[in-house]
Amino acid sequence: MTRTPAATATAPGAVHPATPLDPDAAISVRGLVKRYGDSTAVAGLDLDIRRGEIFALLGPNGAGKTTTVEVLEGYRQRDGGDVRVLGVDPATGGRRWKADIGIVLQSGGGDSQLTCLELLRAQASYYADPRDPAEVLELVGLTEKAGARGRTLSGGQRRRLDVALGIVGRPRLLFLDEPTTGFDPEARRQFWSLIRSLRDLGTTMLLTTHYLDEAEELADRVGVIARGRLVEVAVPAELGGRGQAPAVVSWTEDGVRRTAETVGPTAFVRELATRFPGEVPDLAVARPTLEDVYLRMIGEPA
Amino acid sequence: MTATTERSLPSVGSVWRTRGGVELKEFFRQRESVVFTLAFPVILLVVFGAVLDYDIGGGVTFTQYFMAGIVAAGILGASLQNMAISIATERSDGTLKHLSGTPMPKSAYFVGKVVQVLAVTVLIVVILLAVGRLAYGVVLPSGSDWITFVWVTALGSSACTLLGIAVSSLAKNGRSASAMVTPIALVLQFISGVFFQFSQVPTWMQTIAALFPLKWMAQGLRSVFLPDALAAAEPAGSWELGRVALVLGIWCIVGLALCVKTFRWQDRG
Numbered sequence: 001m002t003r004t005p006a007a008t009a010t011a012p013g014a015v016h017p018a019t020p021l022d023p024d025a026a027i028s029v030r031g032l033v034k035r036y037g038d039s040t041a042v043a044g045l046d047l048d049i050r051r052g053e054i055f056a057l058l059g060p061n062g063a064g065k066t067t068t069v070e071v072l073e074g075y076r077q078r079d080g081g082d083v084r085v086l087g088v089d090p091a092t093g094g095r096r097w098k099a100d101i102g103i104v105l106q107s108g109g110g111d112s113q114l115t116c117l118e119l120l121r122a123q124a125s126y127y128a129d130p131r132d133p134a135e136v137l138e139l140v141g142l143t144e145k146a147g148a149r150g151r152t153l154s155g156g157q158r159r160r161l162d163v164a165l166g167i168v169g170r171p172r173l174l175f176l177d178e179p180t181t182g183f184d185p186e187a188r189r190q191f192w193s194l195i196r197s198l199r200d201l202g203t204t205m206l207l208t209t210h211y212l213d214e215a216e217e218l219a220d221r222v223g224v225i226a227r228g229r230l231v232e233v234a235v236p237a238e239l240g241g242r243g244q245a246p247a248v249v250s251w252t253e254d255g256v257r258r259t260a261e262t263v264g265p266t267a268f269v270r271e272l273a274t275r276f277p278g279e280v281p282d283l284a285v286a287r288p289t290l291e292d293v294y295l296r297m298i299g300e301p302a
Numbered sequence: 303m304t305a306t307t308e309r310s311l312p313s314v315g316s317v318w319r320t321r322g323g324v325e326l327k328e329f330f331r332q333r334e335s336v337v338f339t340l341a342f343p344v345i346l347l348v349v350f351g352a353v354l355d356y357d358i359g360g361g362v363t364f365t366q367y368f369m370a371g372i373v374a375a376g377i378l379g380a381s382l383q384n385m386a387i388s389i390a391t392e393r394s395d396g397t398l399k400h401l402s403g404t405p406m407p408k409s410a411y412f413v414g415k416v417v418q419v420l421a422v423t424v425l426i427v428v429i430l431l432a433v434g435r436l437a438y439g440v441v442l443p444s445g446s447d448w449i450t451f452v453w454v455t456a457l458g459s460s461a462c463t464l465l466g467i468a469v470s471s472l473a474k475n476g477r478s479a480s481a482m483v484t485p486i487a488l489v490l491q492f493i494s495g496v497f498f499q500f501s502q503v504p505t506w507m508q509t510i511a512a513l514f515p516l517k518w519m520a521q522g523l524r525s526v527f528l529p530d531a532l533a534a535a536e537p538a539g540s541w542e543l544g545r546v547a548l549v550l551g552i553w554c555i556v557g558l559a560l561c562v563k564t565f566r567w568q569d570r571g
């Protein structure tokens with residue numbers, strides 16, 4: 001199964017480029033292109049994210065996740081394509097539009113002399129209908145750090161403070177750029193449950209990650225991005241056509257190691273068994289793991 | 303669109319107030335900035351007042367002369383150096399980027415900085431005057447000298463604040479801003495008549511100093527702190543208050559133009 005992405009090819013599950021922008025989607029993107037000098041970081045991306053959905057943009061470092069997200073947040077100017085975020089072109093989004101989105105940057109928010117609670121109060125004062133800062137601290141599990149300054153927090157606590165700052169304005173849409181990179185497994189698990197409680201509050205989320213398990217765990221749909229293109233959009237269980245992917249049967253015959261790819265491994269093995277008097281030597285049946293599927297998706301095309 | 307509730311954003315004035323409060327906390331809670339900007343000029347005044355207590359003529363002590371210079375240097379620190387370093391820091395650590403992604407009106411950031419500069423400037427001037435008066439018997443300005451004092455301070459501080467904001471864009475981060483701006487400020491202080499009498503500075507250095515605001519701030523403040531008889535020792539033989547206003551006003555306009563042209567809310571991209 002070799003993938004030969006042509007410039008016009010549409011990734012499985014992705015929006016077809018010819019479809020018009022969806023004005024009701026939380027995010028609608030057609031043909032997004034972003035270049036830095038001679039290199040193209042995003043090369044024609046089409047995407048619709050529904051309201052209420054958690055969408056994960058999954059891809060390796062340098063795939064174009066941050067570039068894409070920061071175009072959607074209004075931080076970077078695009079070189080081509082059309083984009084609507086909550087019905088507005090981010091390049092022209094004003095105060096009212098910014099009040100409806102929450103942003104957690106990949107690099108976090110910076111160093112401050114203010115305490116967590118003071119930072120949240122200041123941030124809340126920019127919005128029309130903010131959440132109660134104390135409640136937000138509770139939600140992200142930083143209540144006992146309310147009076148602590150940012151620099152005294154651990155990495156995981158810092159990131160939860162970033163999220164608190166992102167949601168205190170009661171955004172309808174929240175961007176999270178690699179929210180858990182650098183976390184230990186325990187901190188990551190805690191963070192995941194925070195994201196789930198935000199989902200229960202009805203916030204639409206676009207998060208980026210290079211962790212497969214994170215995308216699988218959190219997202220309603222996953223878009224796999226590699227070299228600035230979406231190579232697939234699917235619900236986690238169907239990512240990479242898992243289930244339908246051929247199994248690999250391997251065995252030894254006449255002293256030679258042999259393998260065969262088949263969609264019906266049971267029938268294949270039954271047939272194989274008739275060729276040997278007893279056990280099939282070194283018989284093994286392997287299904288590609290999600291990891292294998294993912295690595296193949298993001299690998300250089302053959 | 304789901305349920306578009308017409309919530310009105312907070313008034314610009316209320317966000318200005320928030321930012322003013324934030325900037326005051328940011329300054330006064332940071333030990334480096336308090337020591338560097340506030341305490342350093344006071345220490346210099348104490349040391350110079352104790353060591354260089356000679357008569358510069360007409361019964362005026364050097365401390366009285368130094369008062370004008372150290373107040374000018376204090377204003378420079380509270381505005382130009384403070385703005386250049388703090389904004390470069392906030393640009394490189396992502397604070398500015400974060401703010402520009404919120405519905406905070408952009409003006410509020412600058413209003414907060416102005417509140418910070420104003421508070422620090424007033425505080426430093428009050429402390430310097432108090433220490434000078436109480437410890438060294440410096441004669442405080444009287445009558446219309448206060449008016450000159452206020453406009454020179456306000457105009458000089460405005461010019462240096464704008465220049466500081468502009469200069470912040472040249473630096474990669476707070477540390478490099480500090481490395482760039484501190485030596486420049488020090489050299490300017492030496493050639494602008496802060497640490498020595500301006501009349502003792504070689505003419506060619508006086509000419510260079512005259513291109514920058516500090517010399518004019520110090521000169522304007524000398525007209526406040528020194529008896530008019532000493533105006534004869536100035537390069538032009540007078541206080542040149544009209545020219546002080548003109549040069550500082552031009553620097554305000556140049557600084558503002560540079561700010562508008564160079565200010566960035568993020569590092570790159």
Ligand SMILES: Nc1ncnc2c1ncn2[C@@H]1O[C@H](COP(=O)(O)OP(=O)(O)O)[C@@H](O)[C@H]1O
Pocket residue numbers: 036041059060061062063064065066067068570571
């Ligand atoms: N500001 C920039 N200037 C130049 N090149 C950039 C810039 N930002 C990103 N790139 C390049 O664009 C590509 C995509 O980067 P990025 O969007 O940060 O990927 P990701 O977030 O998936 O790691 C990379 O090759 C990166 O080096």
Ligand SMILES: [Mg+2]
Pocket residue numbers: 065066067106177178
């Ligand atoms: Mg990134």
